[in-house]
Amino acid sequence: MQQRDEGVRQGRSRAVRFVEAFGGPEALTLQDVPEPQAGEGQIRVRVTAAGLNPMDWFMTADAETAARFGLSLPCGFGTDYAGVVDQVGPGATGYAVGDRVFGAALSRAVADHVVVDADGNIASGVAHHTPEGVDDRTAATLPIAGSTAAAALAVLDLGPDDTVLIGGAGGGVGVFAVQLARIAGARVIGTGSPSSADHLRSLGAEPVAYGEGLTDRIRDLDAGPVTAALDLHGTDTVHVARELGVPDGRICTIAGVVEGVPAANGANAGPEALRNIARLVAAGRLRVPIAATFPVDDIREAVELQAARHVAGKVVIDLQPRR
Numbered sequence: 001m002q003q004r005d006e007g008v009r010q011g012r013s014r015a016v017r018f019v020e021a022f023g024g025p026e027a028l029t030l031q032d033v034p035e036p037q038a039g040e041g042q043i044r045v046r047v048t049a050a051g052l053n054p055m056d057w058f059m060t061a062d063a064e065t066a067a068r069f070g071l072s073l074p075c076g077f078g079t080d081y082a083g084v085v086d087q088v089g090p091g092a093t094g095y096a097v098g099d100r101v102f103g104a105a106l107s108r109a110v111a112d113h114v115v116v117d118a119d120g121n122i123a124s125g126v127a128h129h130t131p132e133g134v135d136d137r138t139a140a141t142l143p144i145a146g147s148t149a150a151a152a153l154a155v156l157d158l159g160p161d162d163t164v165l166i167g168g169a170g171g172g173v174g175v176f177a178v179q180l181a182r183i184a185g186a187r188v189i190g191t192g193s194p195s196s197a198d199h200l201r202s203l204g205a206e207p208v209a210y211g212e213g214l215t216d217r218i219r220d221l222d223a224g225p226v227t228a229a230l231d232l233h234g235t236d237t238v239h240v241a242r243e244l245g246v247p248d249g250r251i252c253t254i255a256g257v258v259e260g261v262p263a264a265n266g267a268n269a270g271p272e273a274l275r276n277i278a279r280l281v282a283a284g285r286l287r288v289p290i291a292a293t294f295p296v297d298d299i300r301e302a303v304e305l306q307a308a309r310h311v312a313g314k315v316v317i318d319l320q321p322r323r
Contacts, residue, residue: 011035014319015111016077016299022066024057025300025307028077036115038089043118043127045101048320049140050110051080052306053172060107069107070123076108077299079122082130082139083114083320092118095127102139102278103127104266110299110317122267128275133282141172141288141314142277147266148254149176150273153184155252155262156228160185165218165229165244167237169205170196172314173254174232176277178203179286189223191237199289199312210236215243231256289313 013035018027038044056078059069066075082102085095095101095118105114105125116125122143130139152173158164158181169178169190181188182204190205191214200207208217218226218240228250229241235256242251248260257263280286291313294302299317306315 013112014296015108016296018060018073018075018077020073022060022063022071022073022075024061025303028299028303030296030299033111036113038087038092038115040089041091041118042089042115043085043092043095043101044087044089044113044115045081045083045103045127046086046113046320047081047083047109047111048136048318049082050078050317050319051082051141051143051145052078052302052315052317053080053144054307054309055079055144056107057303057307071107076111078108078110078317079104079106080140080143080145081105081109081114082136085127086113089118094118100130100136100139101127102130102134102136102142104143110296110319112319128278131278131282133284134278137290137293137316137318138281138288139278140316141290142281143274144266145172145314146176146277147269147274148173148264149180150270150277151264151266151268152230152232152252152254153177153180154268154270154273155264156230156250158184158186158228162186162227163189163223163225165189165191165226165237165241165246166205167191167210167229167231167240168233169203169207170199170312171232171309175203175288175313176286177230177232178205180277183280183285186228187223189218189221189226193310196312202289215240218244230254290316292316293318 085099103126104122120126170192188205190200191210197207226244231237231253291311
């Protein structure tokens, strides 16, 4: 087994956890825990940054919801991470100590160390090599939101002849969905609050305020026919898209269910989707606005900000000095 120990006291590691009960930010605790060890076919990553997503607090909001995701107490928090491989278990291939990686570890990413399968998935933990030119904070924002956006856009199969309506375009998934749609050549109309208009324009979308009268405001843009739609918040955009004549097969949801309308999530993304997104970031073709960073000691404040869902970009937790 390859191993390198630096910085963190040997044998112990910090992890953000729910200990006595699931719940909101007030239930989160930063604990000193035994340092995890890489087993057969696994690698251990010394985490430098962890990105937050709505699913992190949604699936741990209460015991019943957590059970649906296979979670029980004590339970970690967060899924997206980036860092450096510091231990390679027997039989694990494709990684070496010192490799920079990013990936997903379901509800256990906000910790000094995560152990993931060298050839795994979100549930067991997965790692990808971080390309040169992508810093750890940015890499830690990619897995869930990037994979979800890629999966949804695969359903829509956008091209230069499309005009796509993206509801909730300024959020964490929207950051990726808008830019990937533009890279595909589509015209993008993005809904958001009036205060988010400049943010949406910076991503490449034509902003329009959500809420009552949205259908008429879109028609007033004189954008021609809307040919596809992506609802990143609930189902309101689905109903507007139908009013605009978009067929159900070219509408997609990620957080709501509407009969006849396809749904997608990050698990549906193709194996190359996330690596392609990382390459686009490295090439400067896709950027990830990071709205705020917090030290791990301030995890409660970070989750409160992220859960308010009014952040223009991503929220990241710093755990170690960045490479």
